[in-house]
Amino acid sequence: MDKKEDLIAIENLSVKFGKQMVLDNVSLGIKTGEVVGLIGPNGCGKTTLLNAISGFVPIEAGTISFSGRDIMALAPDQRAVLGIGRSFQHAGVFKELSVADNIIIGAEKAEKFPWWWMFVRLYRKKMDKIVNDTLENVGLSAHKNSLAGVLSGGQIRLLELARLQLFKGRLLLIDEPTAGVAPALRQQLAKTIKKLNQEYGFTIIIVEHDLKFLFNLVDRVVVLVDGQKHIEGSPEEIQKDKRLQEIYFGNSD
Amino acid sequence: MGYLFTQLARFSETAIMSMGAHLTIAVSGIFFLGIPVTFSLAAYAMVIAQNFGVSLAVALIISFSAVLIASLIFVSAYLKLSADSFTVFTLASILAFDAAVKSWDSLTGGVLGIAGITRPAFVGTLVKLALFQFCLAIIAFMLEQVILKTHFGRALQAMKENEHLVESLGVSSRRIGSAAIIISSFMAAIAGIIAIWRLQFLDPSFGGLMILIEVVTIAIVAAKPKVRWLAFSTLVIVLLPEGLRFLNLPSTMVGHLRSLFYALILLVMIKNISEKLLAKKRFI
Structure with missing residues (x-):
């Protein structure tokens, strides 16, 4: 059993x-x-x-x-x-947010960043690394600053799963x-x-x-x-x- | 010069009030229409308190406390009602407040209003007041810029598209929405207080549906979650109808034509950008 x-x-x-x-x-x-x-x-x-x-x-x-x-x-x-x-x-x-923001909105919660993190260089660098590494893993680095709405169906799925990887x-x-x-x-x-x-x-x-x-x-x-x-x-x-x-x-x- | 500073003051008052409407209606898709209530309530609470002999500081505390209570009532409605019912509730609150002001004439002066409202010494002249208001407006724009860059701002934008998805990330959309309503209420309250310092007269026509039409038009025209769009939208909506003054029209017509102007702008913008503004279909 x-x-x-x-x-x-x-x-x-x-x-x-x-x-x-x-x-x-x-x-x-x-x-x-x-x-x-x-x-x-x-x-x-x-x-x-x-x-x-x-x-x-x-x-x-x-x-x-x-x-x-x-x-x-x-x-x-x-x-x-x-x-x-x-x-x-x-x-x-979120199609009206950028690809990077789609990662950030999940990561800042998962990593328990304080709400003022974007005003502190250390946190900004850490978040940049998270975003860049995550997008590189799924081959979406080129679309980092594009609106997520321009991605294809498959790319959207990959972005979604990439964000889930950060989920603690x-x-x-x-x-x-x-x-x-x-x-x-x-x-x-x-x-x-x-x-x-x-x-x-x-x-x-x-x-x-x-x-x-x-x-x-x-x-x-x-x-x-x-x-x-x-x-x-x-x-x-x-x-x-x-x-x-x-x-x-x-x-x- | 007096006219220019008056327009600067009007622009500043409207910008501060519209920032709240922008955050709720345009950015997060919460159709919160109770802005005229807190706009007027803040002014009435401050003036009535001062009529009882309290200092300006105490009057402001009383005023903001009254706005806090009102905003918590709106938040309670937001949490309990469906989106469309909440919108109707906030619309009805304008009528309810108007009725309360007209009925409670021992305090509010009823339809005759309260005259002779004095400005604080530090903004004793129109020029000083206009410049003070403009500084507040700049601070409001900077505040919105900061808000939009934070987790709160991102969550507001995301909520408009998909509340369930936001919640699946561990973000309470109800908490975020409640905070947006409270911020919106307080921005309207600040606008109401500085507006009454300019007008120095308060009656039931202060606030109401005209203000609502103006700020909703600005929020809809601004549409995108960008501060420069909000600033430009405020400038256009506040200043364009001023052109009507220079036409040889009877004064009784000008007010109605201003309303017509706002209605036409709304219709044009809604027709052209309704998909961008309203990510989900809304039926009221």
């Missing part, structure tokens, strides 16, 4: 939007250091589950614990400070990282996500539709269907599931 404690434990979670039950009695435990994929048909509640963990949707029933602590009463910013990082399905950067947290919730990303950039994305797990020690939950991309990354897969947990297991076990094949490949008995 695996004795590692759950970093995040979700018990009997239900989320309702109006009369529509979007998540229905979902229970899930994620161990520290795991990379877990979350898949299922459109509208099955994958993003809602991430939103529930982040604190962006009200919970109908159930509990969510992070590192053994009940986080239900915490606001989203408080959950982020606790160590829950998030990337979003759409536009995880323990859990990352990544929502459809390959959406709008050219196939050529997907390998770089996969490398970055692996680095976040193996070098930076993040536990990761990924929502993704590209199963080939996902199954190369994750230790375990959870399948949601109609707001309920259908099955979970290793990528190899999941691929044999008939219902999953029906959903993704249209196979029928």
Whole structure:
């Protein structure tokens, strides 16, 4: 039996939007250091589950614990400070800020810089180094002073993941990282996500539709269907599931 | 010369007030329309306190305390209401304040107002007052420049685009928004106090919807989170309608034409830059 404690434990979670039950009695435990994929048909509640963990949707029933602590009463910013990082399905950067400012807004919080840091040379130099190193890692140094809005979809994703690297947290919730990303950039994305797990020690939950991309990354897969947990297991076990094949490949008995 | 210094004073008063509107409406997308309330409240509180015989310093403390209470009421509404309901609430507060001023005539003088307000000795003449106000305006512009460069300013700009994303970085958008509303309220309060030193007469027409139209127009025309845009926008909005004075128009028309001018500017700017100003669609 695996004795590692759950970093995040979700018990009997239900989320309702109006009369529509979007998540229905979902229970899930994620161990520290795991990379877990979350898949299922459109509208099955994958993003809602991430939103529930982040604190962006009200919970109908159930509990969510992070590192053994009940986080239900915490606001989203408080959950982020606790160590829950998030990337979003759409536009995880601020398009009206420069690429550098997009890094700075995350880094100054993560590094706990004082609010007056930009008036002190020492802090400015430190921040410049953080920004330059981060952008160099993802090949965006040339766009440092451009507005983030001019970047391509793939570059935006890379910028978002680069900012997450600076996040001093323990859990990352990544929502459809390959959406709008050219196939050529997907390998770089996969490398970055692996680095976040193996070098930076993040536990990761990924929502993704590209199963080939996902199954190369994750230790375990959870399948949601109609707001309920259908099955979970290793990528190899999941691929044999008939219902999953029906959903993704249209196979029928 | 008196006319020029009056325009300098008007520019300074409007710039200080508009800085608050710029931070809330243009930079962070919080449609806080309670600026005329704190503009007028500060002036009334100071004048009424002085009428009771207190010194200027004590009157100013009373005035800013009243503005602090008002701004905390606005913050409470901001935290509890949806964005659109908050906007309507702040708009309604202007009408509520106007009704309170007209009704409580034993204190405020009602529709007849309070006349003979004296200026402090250090700004006893129009020239000294105008120059003092201009210095305050410069300080206000520098303050906004500093704010925009700090984490607070970045968070304000980011909030306008995506509040959830800001919160996912560990930044409380509600706290940042609340701070912006309080700063905006106090900038309007300072503008109200120095304006009443210039006018030396206070009645219910001080502040109100005309002021709101003026500052919202400036904030919208400024649009970008840049101090020079704010300064230029203030200059245009304050000084351009002055051209109407030199046309041979009946005085009863000039005031209405000024309002028409602001409305036209708003329509043109909103049509052309609405996507830049309002990152999210707003329906009131």
